[in-house]
Amino acid sequence: MLCGGIDIGGTKIEARLFDATGADLHKTRRVPTPRDAFAPMAEALADQVRWLEATGGGRFPIGLSVAGIIDPTTGESFAANIPATGRSIPDGVEALTGRRLPIVNDCMAFAYSEAHGGAGDGARSVMGLILGTGVGGGLCIDGHLPHRHAGLAVEIGHLGAPARALERHGLPLRACGCGRLGCMEVYISGTGLANLSEWTLGRRLSGEQLSDSTDPEAAATLDIWADIAGECLDTIQIMLDPDCIVIGGGVSNLPGIAAMLTDSLARHRLGKARLPRITTPRHGDSSGARGAALIARDAWPET
Ligand SMILES: [Zn+2]
Known part of the structure; x- marks a missing residue:
């Protein structure tokens, strides 16, 4: 068939x-x-x-x-x-x-796809985190999509970025497309990465341009991005505790992203919580x- x-x-x-x-x-x-x-x-x-x-x-x-x-x-x-x-x-x-x-x-389709013959194969709970123009998420547990009361996917991009992370890096609260201030996606989506470079370097650079650059300020910008993205992963772990997190969207093409985000989550996690496998998509x-x-x-x- x-x-x-x-x-x-x-x-x-x-x-x-x-x-x-x-x-x-x-x-x-x-x-x-x-x-x-x-x-x-x-x-x-x-x-x-x-x-x-x-x-x-x-x-x-x-x-x-x-x-x-x-x-x-x-x-x-x-x-x-x-x-x-x-x-x-x-x-x-x-x-x-x-x-x-x-x-x-x-985003739920992405999680389902990666949980069935994808990068999340073999894991009981698979979170798909798409970092593209915005941030979206989906979840697949034991091969099924969990029922969602209001039909939301895992809309983690519209949680507020932690105040501690913004203060650590001296970042402003910036308006999100959803009409609120300081959402996670303003800082960690592909667009968010360009926003960060504007604040730190004074010009908008894509993730690809930042990772290709030899400017130490560009590397520092990627570090700030990974630090805030690690806070997002910590929230995912605390709320959903998946076995595997598959990073999708344009940002997932950055070289070494899975290791970068694993290291960041290891720094931010609650206590010594067992880390989920963080990986890039197969499909x-x-x-x-x-x-x-x-x-x-x-x-x-x-x-
Ligand atoms: Zn928002």
């Missing part, structure tokens, strides 16, 4: 085909996300479903992943960059295709689609 995943992002909707074990069959189709209204977006999703069925030759499990929150009670989505807020995406797709597809938050950019495909496979037949 095949399985397919459709990853709904703010700029593109990507369909990917996998075999029953989750191996990528390298059949992928990307279309721009219609940004103005729900109806054309639902039509674009239905078209991706038809493309997957035509490419795979029949009816097989297909799942959806979305960069947003899905209320488990109402099925409604809340998404900043997708015209689906207050609407049910599965309802829209079902009206056009007659199929009721499972839907999952993209990278396909994680949203792959996680959704495997969730659909494991929930087959569709209801």
Whole structure:
């Protein structure tokens, strides 16, 4: 049996085909996300479903992943960059295709993907921490996604950064996109790394530019970033205590990041708590689609 995943992002909707074990069959189709209204977006999703069925030759499990929150009670989505807020995406797709597809938050899909044949293979609880434009998280326990009361993923990026960390480095409280001050993602996302370089070096540098630089100030900026990210990992350990933390997103490409973050967590952890395994992902950019495909496979037949 095949399985397919459709990853709904703010700029593109990507369909990917996998075999029953989750191996990528390298059949992928990307279309721009219609940004103005729900109806054309639902039509674009239905078209991706038809493309997957035509490419795979029949009816097989297909799942959806979305960069947003899905209320488990109402099925409604809340998404900043997708015209689906207050609407049910599965309802829209079902009206056009007659199929009721499972839907999952993209960070939860990432955690599910890495827990099943990914970097978290063999671990009972796997936390996926995505450090990209923002910070998102997902959790998979004993192979399953835990029920979330309000449909939140692990929204750790919007916890306040610890005052002790900001004071240690003389950093200001800066506004977050969520409307509050001093959220973790303002400091530890890819954007946050550029924010830090602006404060320390007076110019915005990406993580890649910082790690390539021979300027000792650039290395010091990365140290500050790793220090605050270690505080975030400490919070994850205290709250969720996962066996394995898989770091995803653009920042996960920094050389030596797993060791850097393990060292930082070792300094910040509570007492001598046993450290989780911190690692980089196996499935990278396909994680949203792959996680959704495997969730659909494991929930087959569709209801
Ligand atoms: Zn925030």
